Amino acid sequence: MPAKQTLPIHFEDYSAAAFERLVLAFHLRTERYRSIEWYGQVGSDLGRDILVVLDDDSVENGVSMCIQCANHRSLPARKAIRDMDKVQASPTRPARMRFVCGGSVSATTRDKIRAHATKTHLACEVWSGAEFEERLRRGAESLLRRFAEGVDFPDVPSALAGVVAGLDASSDEEVVRLLASLFDRPAFYTPFRNESSIPAFRQALDDTIRGLATGIRQTREGKDLPRIPSRHELRNQSARLAFAEIERGVAGLRARFERLVHSGDIRPCRDHCGNSDCPVYMLSAQAIDHMDEIRSRILDEVRRVYPTFGVRVAW
Known part of the structure; x- marks a missing residue:
């Protein structure tokens, strides 16, 4: 040729x-x-x-x-x-x-x-x-x-x-790039001990799951952003299955987060300081380790589909 x-x-x-x-x-x-x-x-x-x-x-x-x-x-x-x-x-x-x-x-x-x-x-x-x-x-x-x-x-x-x-994205490469961009945000690369807003972290997980499944993106205030293709629109079966697994990984991360909140490993400081407006959260060593480990695995899976993706859990 x-x-x-x-x-x-x-x-x-x-x-x-x-x-x-x-x-x-x-x-x-x-x-x-x-x-x-x-x-x-x-x-x-x-x-x-x-x-x-x-x-x-x-x-x-x-x-x-x-x-x-x-x-x-x-x-x-x-x-x-x-x-x-x-x-x-x-x-x-x-x-x-x-x-x-x-x-x-x-x-x-x-x-x-x-x-x-x-x-x-x-x-x-x-x-x-x-x-x-x-x-x-x-x-x-x-x-x-x-x-x-x-x-x-x-x-x-x-x-x-x-x-x-x-x-519509004209190639699977473009779709993969757009889906990977959902993970280029502080909620996935900030070490959990340095997380500055636990409510925003929870919202970011929900936003990422919605973006993968539907392509719908919104600002934190609920304003619609241009839609991107969802994982279902990938033509390549291997990439489609990979992003389905990644979405399940983010859902698992959210579930683990909620269990840590329920167990008290992630708890608002106001329960101890008495200030109802206190924005600080207390984090156990177990919560920090679990959140960093699971997010690192998710980002590793994104890199397997999109090798040039450079986001890691680190400053």
């Missing part, structure tokens, strides 16, 4: 607005978020093309992240630094920043951006065009196909979210 070659996507052939919509659609599809605002759509964005509040189990109000879209042949370090300074001076002042580029990013530029981010205490990452394309192929190939085939994305965020929700 003759060798087949996958040609790179030339993002620079598309308008800045089209590229920005693709970046927005990608994050709608792949991130767990509480809100996404498209500042670049209305101009005067103060260096904030897209502002996302990520749904983080360990942070009560989520984690804010600014996404700056740079569809240039190369990313100038001076522009990136200027955008970081604008973001730091903006009213929202996000904790994280992500540059998504359509072209190349030199090592020198990356080093300058990293140095400035460290100096200003801003967590920052840079994706070159090639890196963004690989992320699209791995986690949102259906979006990439639509984009590469010349189908315009809507220019209204609500309509774009509807398009993303209505797209």
Whole structure:
């Protein structure tokens, strides 16, 4: 058989607005978020093309992240630094920043951006065009196909979210990536002795089981997020059976959690301190060991299906 070659996507052939919509659609599809605002759509964005509040189990109000879209042949370090300074001076002042580029990013530029981010205490990452394309192929190939085939994305965020929700994953690899993303959350990788919110932990387990079984995702406040394919939609029988077993593992984790609560190994501090508003929970050594062991086994099973999945129970 003759060798087949996958040609790179030339993002620079598309308008800045089209590229920005693709970046927005990608994050709608792949991130767990509480809100996404498209500042670049209305101009005067103060260096904030897209502002996302990520749904983080360990942070009560989520984690804010600014996404700056740079569809240039190369990313100038001076522009990136200027955008970081604008973001730091903006009213929202996000904790994280992500540059998504359509072209190349030199090592020198990356080093300058990293140095400035460290100096200003801003967590920052840079994706070159090639890196963004690989992320699209791995986690949102259906979006990439639509984009590469010349189908315009809507220019209204609500309509774009509807398009993303209505797209079926185009390959089992994409479905596996989306299902694995359900486990990239603090409820699965935070050592249990450091768990900051036991009620949020319980809710995260329920959310994960629902996501695996139905593809339905919601924020902690109950707001619907774009649906992902469920485990039942996997074509590959081996992967389908593996995720069924993973779902049973999460259900077993939840059952063990409830037994530990019932036995008093996980108990609210207010039972002892007398403060009815005390948010602290007391954890026995047995509860810590059991929660960490079971979650580690679950993450090992996810890695067997999705070998590049890097989440582990650890800081």
